[in-house]
Amino acid sequence: MFVHGERVRLRAMEPADAEALWRWNHDPEVMRWMDAGYPQTLARVGAWLAERPRNTYDDVLFGVDAPAGDETGWQLIGLVRLHGAEPETGCADLDIYLGEKEYWGKGFATDAVRTACRYGFESMRLHKVTLTVVTENAAALAVYRRVGFTEEGRLREVFRRGGRWLDKYTMGLLEGELR
Template sequence: MPQPLQGELIRLRAREETDVDDFHRWMNDWVTLKYLGGRYPRSKAFERKWLAAGDPGFGNAQFIIETLAERRAIGWLGLHQATPENRVASLGIAIGERDYLEGGYGTDAMRTACRFGFEMMNLHRIELDVYDWNPRAMRVYEKVGFQYEGTIRDGIFKAGRWNDLVCMGLLRGELR
């Protein structure tokens, strides 16, 4: 049985203070930020506080995505707003290192996070929203098993225009 926090290319690990420089760079890089809900520059002090905030747990399991081969932090993900009553969580992911946007790292991280959610958190459903103009992410999500569930028209104002949010979901047993 595979380790719950390890895939074929990546492992998921806890956030550490040593990640502050990476987060500061990622969250101030428009190429990364344009795919996320954030929009404003963030200071190192803010990132330091964010990394140290809270004890990750069922309601907000957050991880650093690290390559297995080099042990290099390349992004982060989280299973957020998890509820034990409904056994559902929202998944968010970002690959901040541009050199790792191809090569299967995001797909492996998604599979690993979903496996963790189903096997360790006993989730029944994992859901996410993605901008309508991000077909690369949608292909990754579909490859992992997520299905289109609907569109929130003009769901977010980003990059100077209103954008639709595509809602996708994955049920236990559908992970590919």
């Protein structure tokens, strides 16, 4: 099953996606604004994708595909995840990143966020999608605001980069606010 946006399609991640995921997770530029965790081997990333439970209401992980511009049709360029969803609250958290840097700044992230949120509101019957973002991550903030997210709070000094502690915004999007 694919979930189509204007520029991207979302699909379930597969073990064959391990190499791209491993490569992105070891690229300092890609991981600049994210909690990178600890380095993993390619075999461990492949095993994680193979062993990962299927997508469920409380945790949906999509690969973000974009047109490849050649005969292959589509290329995996990133991932987006809705997780922590609870039917009682109708809320879920959103995570996204694009690992293929040639797709940065061209509207693919905006379309992926919009498409994932639309899926959450329409298919999962969510009422709200939330996220956190480092306050200095201007590109991500622009994407989230373009889609309709609103800043709801500030988490002080919870992210460390370059020897400095940085703040994060908490942001939220209600189902009627999606643009």
